[in-house]
Amino acid sequence: MDITTEGIVIRETLQGENDKLLTILTPQHGKVTAFAKGVKKISSKNAPACQLFVFSEYELIEKFGRLTVKTAVSKELFYGMRSDMTRYSLACYFAEVLNRTCVENDNETEALRLFLNCLYALSNKKEIKLSLIKSAFELKLMCINGFMPDFDNCISCSRNADYKSSTLFSFEESGILCSSCLEKFNKSSFPYSCTISEQVVDAMKYICMSQQAKMLMYNISDSDIKELSFICENYLIHKTEKTYETLKIYKSILNSLGEK
Ligand SMILES: [Zn+2]
Structure with missing residues (x-):
């Protein structure tokens, strides 16, 4: 399926002397892998838009079972x-x-x-x-x-997560402990955690x-x-x-x- 889309290159791998394999992040198609022929050549009109971190408009066509960049026009180069x-x-x-x-x-x-x-x-x-x-x-x-993360309800007792100056943030449970649970706190219950102010x-x-x-x-x-x-x-x-x-x-x- 051919695709016309905006996107930004988030990874590039060199292929041979002049070509690149691009990973393009697009809004509607997510991550797209596309072959960009000849874009290492200075004469390539697609070269500027086929670089890392260039936001562009791409016309991708399906060729031999894979997407290939037909045209690429840069919009923002950062x-x-x-x-x-x-x-x-x-x-x-x-x-x-x-x-x-x-x-x-x-x-x-x-x-x-x-x-x-x-x-x-x-x-x-x-x-x-x-x-x-x-x-x-x-x-x-x-x-x-x-x-x-949920900062409103305690990850242990589910009640309102009121706490004083600092408490515990659990990476695993995506939230914090209330003050009464913090007093009874046992490190083994929340191994992936740290103090949070x-x-x-x-x-x-x-x-x-x-x-x-x-x-x-x-x-x-x-x-x-x-x-x-x-x-x-x-x-x-x-x-x-x-x-x-x-x-x-x-x-x-x-x-x-x-x-x-
Ligand atoms: Zn609690």
Whole structure:
């Protein structure tokens, strides 16, 4: 079946001298694999739109049982993050995660929109902390995949999850303990868990409930963002049952630059 669709390349594999095999994230068809002939050649008119992290309009035709790029016209290149190693490596991490969570032949409109919003912030919103963009991506993606944490009801007794300054967040149960259950808390009941402060519960609630356009408009202190970042990252790793090579690269770049 031929497809005309918008999409963004989330993975590319070189094939021989001049060709590429692309994984394109599309709204209506989910992840699509397409062969792009000759796009390594400087003369190829499809070359600009057949690169990683370029949002484009693709015309894909079925040829010898596989999809092949007929035409590709770029719409947004996200220039602002391409020359910045840290930002680019964070985009690579987002792409590796999407490769894990997105499926073929399914509607991935929300995941695609999330990726585009985060790439836009990486490119154009230098005032937003990278850790906030990363945390929002991780948590929002988990919400899209049906793992929105429940901060209203206790994961143990199901009553209203009132708590004082901090409580326990369970990655496994996707929620928190109320204050009376926290007093009786036994670590073996919630092995995949960590302490969470009131401020970080508020930040996570905000990200979960806000529209994507507003999810990055949250003022958070440097100490709270460290905790937020730890929890969102480990929540995603727990739910997707995978560790990410690109995340290690992102962190090693941050460390080498001495950034937070
Ligand atoms: Zn409880």
